[in-house]
Amino acid sequence: MHNHRALILALLLWISWPLAAQGQTIALFPLLDLTIGANGVNLELTSQLRRQLEERNFELVDEDTIMRFLVRHRIRTLGRLTSYEISMVKKELDAEFTMVGTVCELKDKPGPAISLSLQLIRTTDRVIIWSNAWELYFADRITLLGLHDPRVLDDMYQDFFSRLLDSMPRETLPVAEAKKELNIDSVVLTPQYARPGEEISCKVKLYRQQLENPIQPDLVARIGNQEYPLSLDREGYYFIATWPAQEAAGRYTVTLHARWPDNSEQELVIGSYGVDTEPPEVTLNLVAREIDGELYFSDKLIIIPKLLNPEPVVRWEVMVLDDQDETIVLQSAAQHVPRRLTWRGKTSLGATAPDGDYRIVFKVWDRAGRESSAEAWVVYRHQPPDIVLEVTEETGQLLVDVDNLELTPISYWWMKFFAPDGHLLKLAEGEELPATVTLELTRKEERTGPIECILVAQDELGNKTWRRIRNLLQLRRMEEPEDEDIEVETEWVEEF
Template sequence: MARHKILILLVLLVAGLFPQVGFSQSGRIAVLPLEDLSQGANGLNLALTGQVRDGMRDRGFSMVPREEIIAFMVKNRVRWLGYLGSSYVRRLHDELGIEYLVLGVVTQRRDKRPFALGLTLQLIRTKDARLLWAHNVELCGADEIGLLGLAQLRDMAELEAQVVEEALRTIPADLQDYGRPLAVRDALESVVLGPEIVKPGDMIYCRLKVGGLPADLFKTSVSIFVDERIIEARYQKDEKNFVASWPAAAKNESYPVTVAVSSADAGEQQEVLVGSYVVDGQAPMLDLELKGQELNGITVLQKRVIIMPRLKKPEPISRWLITVRDDKGAEVMTDDGRHNLPARFSWWGQGKNGALVADGFYNIGFTVWDRAGNSAQTAESIQVIRQEPQMALVMKEVGKSLALDLEYTGDIPLAYWRLQIHNQRGDLLSESSGTEESRRLLLPLAMVAGQDISYQLSAQDMLGNRLRRHVAALVSVKEKETEAEAGLLTGAQEKKTALHEIWTQDF
């Protein structure tokens, strides 16, 4: 019994003196520089990387020197941190004889109180690129406060040491028997297939990179299965990849593409769905709607015209083009764009230089191309009319009244008119408005007798063309004047007076 006690004591003593005995590891382990997300995308934390490496070395792991890792990253152009693809992982095994890889990410870091640090570590077996172990540790200064606040962290360095220690605490003691080995099935390292959408008969190209030594690739065959066809990919020695191309079928549908890699050693591997492409031979169905004032069956520019292209059967568009041409076919305005079709366009009747275009007929053409390159075109006509509303005012004496006859002679329907009569002092003698094309207004002669009168006439047609006419000191209406004198109150006399006609168009 005493001998047993001594034996147990000896075991405990040895275990206490040499705590790393349980971590006797074979195989080299590489620690890639830790990514630090607290510094944004692709941030780097070399200090913690060193701590993790030291912590693992203390546990008896055989660590790969940092310089060797950096050289590998430079050689293989690894410009990112925190993750690595299987092909790179296996390259570590094949080229550098590294057995395990440690990837780490600082998920969170708060340098001011309360300090916080999050660390995630992953351990990957390089032989089969299997993720064996991963562990998250997130500690915060506020977590550690005891009942009396005695265990509060003093600084960030203390927290870093705690986090690394905690993160490595659960790493498997013996990695040799940890995690069942995976069959290395993904011989395909990368696949580039395109274009995604094609017209019938267009060529599809596929470039595949297959893992393995260059000498073995000569004995490897890569078969592509698509649309009940088998296409053998050719090996390109210079590029060290396999390429294949084939014409797209005539039927409009989606075609999945699967690949099988077979080598003399491993035999044929499982088929892998690597992508798909769509054959689209149908042109988009395009409809063009113009929103504006319609006159005699044609849309007429009214300040602007709204052009609304619409796909009858919605589908993604690769580009579009809108062109406005005059009746001689000359290009007046053009615009184009990629991807989404705008819901509406506005044309303000201006040319490329910004100047207003001349009156006449114009053709608005719209073309769209879908992703396969099928195009559809449609066009609509529009008329531009910019004329001052033709309105005349004739005055004559009728009995004891002064008659003012308004007459509209234009072709475009009138929207409104307004007439104001003033005396020489600016007093408003009369004001009237309406939408009729002819109208007689009567003013009592007694009201205007002995005064110089003037008038302001404004009118607008349905297209927005405006007339603003201001005639000052039209005539002096004398008391008891003769009919002959009164007869002079005509449009002819208006021309003799100082006229201030302002014609504006709201374009």
């Protein structure tokens, strides 16, 4: 009977004994401090927590070992650990539990305040077995007489940690059997967008510790009900599988299925890709002047491309080709389709293009590499009107025939004739050429002296000619004018 009582008492003591009594340890990681920043660390409060846990007879991994672990695994963000990092805590630090936490609020004056959240994670199966968050403010500790009111933050630690850690389990917790689980370092799934039948490549890289394990699972990539086995490459670096993209358009999820020799299994999503069956549809609109059913411009051409069914594109290209199909302008970019482009009649080398017919071609490529294009023709005319004059003398008058040798129609023209003494003889104007102007010469000096002429003409594209002839009568004798000034008003600004 006494032996039975002793056995029962021993069992009760074993159940109620703290974690440290069973040789189980906690790896306490530095606390993430959000009051400092997204990657802030609070070593002082971590030390406070460490002392509180030690006072409660918990066994802790020493601080230097924790720091070396952080450096070795390049852990830069605190407050959490990945599944792989937790498994390494078990393997390298031989700790049954790990504790991570976040400082949400911490201030000393005015009015001390502290807020902290903690998680206790079992390393064998990476299960959170306890978590708690607590906050304590100066106002919570004010008493009527103020005999023991906190003055600074240190005065609040004992009460704060007592409330925070009271719910933490003190009994030995059952340790779950470690699950067989893949430790994936990276996944490369290319391309992200494909055409039907195009080859999809999947590369899965496992952590070195996983590859060194003598027991390896069979890996299979699943897309719907299709399966594609993965095999290790020659370098022993990646597990690789390839398969043709589906015929139907849509988004396809890739799942990695692992099966170990004992028939235990694991399945997880490792990525997705899209299948595009149709090229993008693009149209091209040119903003120019329409003359006799054709588009003309002289200073700038507005090019407006548009996708009929908007979708993301990876590249676009615009070309200007002459009537010999030679490319004089080429521009492309890896970005979205521009709202508008402007061509000012320059080649890619900066020279002014000759007058002529040009073909504008706009191409676009979608994420699956499908190409679509649209084109339109335009006539470029930047030469000003080429005005010719022929003068015929009749009795008491001159007949001035005016014509334009350029193909672009005239918008308007005007001519002023001045007598030898400077007075205005006549003003003639019109909107069409050819035309004939009759000049009456009533005085002798008008028939023998120099008659000055100023001519201005502008075509329908805005090209303008300004011409001054000091002696119009010289044209009557089919002689070259002795003193003639010609000025052409036009300017060009390059935008390509």
